[in-house]
Amino acid sequence: MAAVAALLVGCATPPPDDDPEAKAEFEQVNDPLEPTNRVIFSANEGIDTYFLRPLAVGYRTAVPSFGRDRISDMIDNLKSPIYFANDLLQGNFTLAGATLERFALNTSFGVFGLMDVAEPMGIPGHQSDFGQTMAVWGIDDGPYLVLPLFGPSNPRDAVGMLAESYADPLDYYLQTGGRHWAYWTRMGVTAISKREAYLDALDDVKRTSLDYYSAMRSLYRQRRSAEINGAKNPSQYVVPSANMSALPANVLTEDTERQ
Amino acid sequence: MIKMLSRSTLLRATFTLLVVLTLGTTPSHAQTDDAARKFVGALAQRAITTVADRQISQIERDERFRKLFVSAFDIPEIGRFVLSRYWRAATPDQQQEFLSLFEDITVLTWAKRFQDYNGESLETVSASKDGDHSWMVDSHILRNQGPQVPVQWRLRESDDGSFRVVDIIVEGVSMAITHRSDYASAMQSNGGRIDGLLSIMRTKLDQLKAAG
DSSP: OHHHHHHHTOOOOOOOTTOHHHHHHHHHHTOTTHHHHHHHHHHHHHHIIIIIHHHHHHHHHHSOHHHHHHHHHHHHHHTHHHHHHHHHHTTOHHHHHHHHHHHHHHHHTTTTTTSOOTTTTTOOOOOOOHHHHHHHTTOOOOSOEEETTTEEEOHHHHHHHHHHHHHOHHHHHHTSTTOHHHHHHHHHHHHHHHHHHTHHHHHHHHHHOSSHHHHHHHHHHHHHHHHHHHHHOTHHHHOTTGGGOSSOHHHHHHHHHHO | OHHHHHHHHHHHHHHHHHHHHHHHHSOTTOOOHHHHHHHHHHHHHHHHHHHHOTTSOHHHHHHHHHHHHHHHBOHHHHHHHHHTHHHHHSOHHHHHHHHHHHHHHHHHHHHHHHHTOOSOEEEEEEEEEOSSSEEEEEEEEEOSSSOOEEEEEEEEEOTTSOEEEEEEEETTEEHHHHHHHHHHHHHHTTTTOHHHHHHHHHHHHHHHHHHO
């Protein structure tokens, strides 16, 4: 019991004031709960090693890549309401339009989202979440957090994830009228499909890093800030070939600035 | 007449001086955006040709890959960045051993990544100068299926005008920054001693070698 209490209040000791470089590093790492985070991280690792990763490997062996793509396309299409709402909340109206178009095309011609027909038509997919939205609104991420089961996060992204779990209209529908099995199936399939997608990348990080925990922390932070930069500057999605356009440069600039 | 002569001499001298100054400030082997872009394209092509060459033995292939990698990447520069403030605290011997281990680990890591090569190709998009001797090249990896992967290359132009890679940024994730964070943590968990880090690196290298 005392051990658990010590764990919960476990904080990393900041370096002394007379070592400015060590201090700058400590702040940049921004992981004051590191001792606790490491414990949760290794518990997650155990679950991953004995449960989730084997499932993902089995899924890769059993289902050919064509089938796996159909499943991940469908999962992605079902997230469209969340992407759309966040595009709007971020003020990215062009992206919101793209999400809407993709949903319409993929749900109809793509047979309930099984095929991403919009991408070859020049409307590539993107993902927006509420953590990103809050970042666009100027909310800082806060210290690094490792969540049980969900892994690397921070207070802002954790709140975003929680908010989304209440905002997903499909989840509302599935949680009523004896459709709970479908709700859990969606969650389970999403977890396995996502884990399969990261199989090689995570194996690589684990194999090559000296300290898996801190390599993952750095990767999560960098990936997240790249996504947020993308959400703040959506022009990279919207005008992929601006330099090849016949429009004068100032028209394009105005257009992208308006978003 | 004397006045005229001296004036034209003065003019000529000034002109000569200007030319010398201009040439002096602009190195004769100054690189261009296009050269930076082509360097990355050629490097990717050579790496693919090397790993895809089935005419030579695995040992020969590894050796060629290592030579290519060491010549194209500025490993001492990356190593110094990764070790950051600990670099200055290290003795020359420790620095030397760190760089040698770092080179071996990096080469093996990338050799393994290329072993899974499956027909991907690299398309360079653009390059821009973003510092005195620093260039950023935008590219993406084209795969048989699935979306393209954006990759940025940070190059440094050395004094002889040749390029060296100092960082690769895949989907917004910098290899150098990830290594730096990883190595700093490994070091701290060993009491902040370089020798502790070197010993973890030796163990890691043995693991990588054993895994092939």
